[in-house]
Amino acid sequence: MGIDLVAGGKSKKTKRTAPKSDDxxxxxxxxxxxxxxxxxxxxxxxxxxxxxxxxxxxxxxxxxxxxxxxxxxxxxxxxxxxxxxxxxxxxxxxxxxxxxxxxxxxxxxxxxxxxxxxxxxxxxxxxxxxxxxxxxxKSSTYNFFLVVYDNDYQVLGSTVSYAFSILGMSFFFVLKGR
The missing domain is CATH 3.100.10.10 (Ribosomal Protein L15; Chain: K; domain 2)
Structure with a gap:
């Protein structure tokens, strides 16, 4: 037995209806x-x-x-x-x-x-x-930010200054466009 859905199937749209912040x-x-x-x-x-x-x-x-x-x-x-x-x-x-x-x-x-x-x-x-x-x-522009991962895909930091302060370690950058 299946579920009766309206033609077009299930709506996959999601949006926030409340802030997640506790402020x-x-x-x-x-x-x-x-x-x-x-x-x-x-x-x-x-x-x-x-x-x-x-x-x-x-x-x-x-x-x-x-x-x-x-x-x-x-x-x-x-x-x-x-x-x-x-x-x-x-x-x-x-x-x-x-x-x-x-x-x-x-x-x-x-x-x-x-x-x-x-x-x-x-x-x-x-x-x-x-x-x-x-x-x-007026909304601000989304600038790109840099996420720095180590070899185990652990996030080390997400700022350029932090990324260049750990140059001795082996890591790679993923540039996330915003």
């Missing part, structure tokens, strides 16, 4: 944006909720220089980054930006606020723009 603040944000998606039907809120579910690898940090470059000509809008915003010492002048992010490094926050900008949290954004009005969503 209670992230779970509160998920609760808030679930409510906003259900009650407003806004596509912006659905995208934010989907990104809140993602793993740490899929929420890479965004540097201040990339953010400034992206926000040229959109100074009146709020930049939304589901991830961390990090400082970039190569940038001398920071314009007044309104940025929402999960996390800011201390120096990035200080430089944005010194320039007359604002660093917002996602709950503040939900109060200010519940439907995502006047916001621009």
């Amino acid at each position: 209670i603040y992230l779970k509160l944000l998920v609760k808030l944006y679930r409510f906003l998606v259900r009650r407003t039907g806004s596509k912006f809120n659905a995208v934010i909720l989907k990104r809140l579910f993602m793993s740490k690898t899929n929420k890479p940090p965004l540097s201040l220089s990339r953010l400034i470059q992206f926000m040229k000509g959109k100074e009146d809008k709020i930049a939304v980054v589901v991830g961390a915003v990090t400082d970039d010492i190569r940038v001398y002048e920071v314009p007044a930006l309104k940025v929402t992010a999960l996390r800011f490094t201390e120096t990035a926050r200080a430089r944005i606020e010194k320039a007359g900008g604002e660093c917002l949290t996602f709950d503040q954004l939900a109060l200010r723009a519940p439907l995502g009005q006047n916001t621009v969503h």
